[in-house]
Amino acid sequence: MDRRQLPPEQIRTLRAAHPKMRERDFARIHAITEAELVSAYCGQGVLGLRPDVETLLAGLKQVGEVMALTRNESVVHEKIGIYEDVHFGQKASMVLGENIDLRIFPERWAFGFAVERPSETGELRRSLQFFDRFGDAVHKVHARPGTDLAAWHDLVGRLQNLEQDGTLDIETPSPEVPSGPAADREELRARWESLTDTHQFFPMLKALNLGRHEALNMVGADYAWPLDAGAVAGLFAGAVAEALPVMVFVGNRGCIQIHSGPIVNVAPMGPWLNVMDETFHMHLRTDQIAEAWAVRKPTKDGHVTSVELYGADRELILQMFGKRHEGVDERPDWRRLVEALPPAGRSTAA
Template sequence: MKAHHRFALALTGALMLANLPAHAASLSERYDALRAEQPRLQLRDAAKTLNVSEAELLATGIGKTVTRLKEGENVPREIMRRALDLGTVLALTRNDNGVLERTGVATRLKPQEEIIGLDADKEKEREARLRNIAGGYLGGEIDLRFTFKNWKYAFAVVQPGKDGVVSRSLQFFDTHGNAAHKIYVKSDAGVPVFDKLVAEFRNPVQSAELNVAAMPARAAEKPDSAVDVKELQLAWNELSDVHQFNRLLSEFGVSREQAMRLAPAGAVQRITPLAVRQLLEESAKQKLDIMAFLGNESTIQIYSGKVSKVQEVGGWFNVLDPDFNLHLRDSAFNSGYVIKRAGVTSVEFFDKKGELVVSFFGVRERNKPQPQSWVDMTAALPRPDTVARR
């Protein structure tokens, strides 16, 4: 499309938004006008443009393409438990600057696995983990970690897909209206299961009115001078499992990125934000098995395996494999770190707000050291000082 045509289209869309009568400018109408201007705009980005939450914008489709599902403390967990019957699905988890999509079948837990084999370090942790299990999703093709206390709204969405095939999905949101997790049905056998689930969990009140809470202000970091750095470093060096790291952050009251700054000597190496591209390109080239962790305050999704097709598309750096897609808006990345904890090397990238976007590990067998190829590859990632000297 020629530049002056694009400008005219954008101007027309802007005028449509501006000239809607005040009494008629409902959210639904403003969204329709915006879609006429930018038909490829994703729901999340449209919500930001219209200054509403994604859940509120999706709810404008209730009665047409969207069905509001029941709410309640245990409802999201029960819906996810029932979703295990859907068979092949696409599981989508995202945050502001990353999206992880995995197609596959979720693994079910055996009945005793919800008790046996859980982290028994503390009974409190064990009970918390039990509350966040939905009968499966631990390991396997669809590998998820839930924090159900942050889940609030649930919707079923049935609409024509880009390829003309009807898309059926379950979409979950937190109390602020931010996407927690989405599941798309990917098999004909899953359609009647989906329909039955929606009928069972259909909210008797199909209202688009949501009681969305405002996002709280980001808490300020504790001053470095108020942190017992020596004790933090000792505790870091005493970690026996990387899963203990979040407890360390809580114990010392520091943010994740602040801990990178205060880490013991040799435990953290800063790398450039765009090192994520080299990491994925080298992983593909060397055929390394990697783990990618991406999530939000409600859900973390994990991919384990090789990556193949990596490329930049539309301002995002992507993995575009048949059953695994990873989309990273690395222009929003501010920092990256190669981290050594409990004998394990990982790589983490943070955005300009200090939020963790994505982290990577090398796949290793239980009770065995991580592959040297992974350690060597991460050690070669570009550092800010090396880039500056070029």
């Protein structure tokens, strides 16, 4: 469905007829972006903000406990904690706190809003919401009972945008065009075999002009092999049963959010696989997982094993690793869990 531009008053009228529909679903059904939906209420509980990542992160250190939310089309990743151990960079900024762990790409942030909406009990729910130039959410921060509201309002004041007319210049995504010929299988394997750190993986793909999914299909089953669709539930169940500390990465164009630690409460509900732990909540649409892959990457400390989930568009939904520290080989129980998952074509019921 082609995206259409609706005036704010028309968006508000349509929204009034569907007040309980999830924002992302409402925007998709009405062929608008989520950013346009939020912006339509500027002056009515919504205040436009500058997407100034440095000011935001510096201010969030003062507000205390909040909930950080990062999502893509198929999974929502929520972490409760404080923004601490913040590092700024021109290309990427990082939050390395005990609970909130982020990699932020400021160039991708285009629009911001402070939102105040009453809950069903009448209590105000406060959030800071940021979007990319295509109108897709990159990161949200939700206030909690322990949030310092004086510091929150001070931060909103420092981020306030002078323009509050509710109109946005939304761009339409276009397919990325390869800059040149892609590498062949031999080149890929030679570079893959020479990896010494997982952080070298993305630069390797860029140098070889290969997409992530394309590389997994090309490299060979000793480094990447497809898993059965039922492997995802088995992966989470196994991590819970063995109390394995894991790392769960969820990202989009502008932000990657990471959970590090064990997972305790996994609750499937229809197509959703939910994690409902004290400081980590996750909601994964398993019906939107088109492919699951097990991946091995060499490092100077031995190879590192991960599971990667992809949607029908071949875009990465989620990555999961065993929790490890630099200079230490990965946990053998995590490696055994992944290597025991059923490969594609062999269901867990077989």
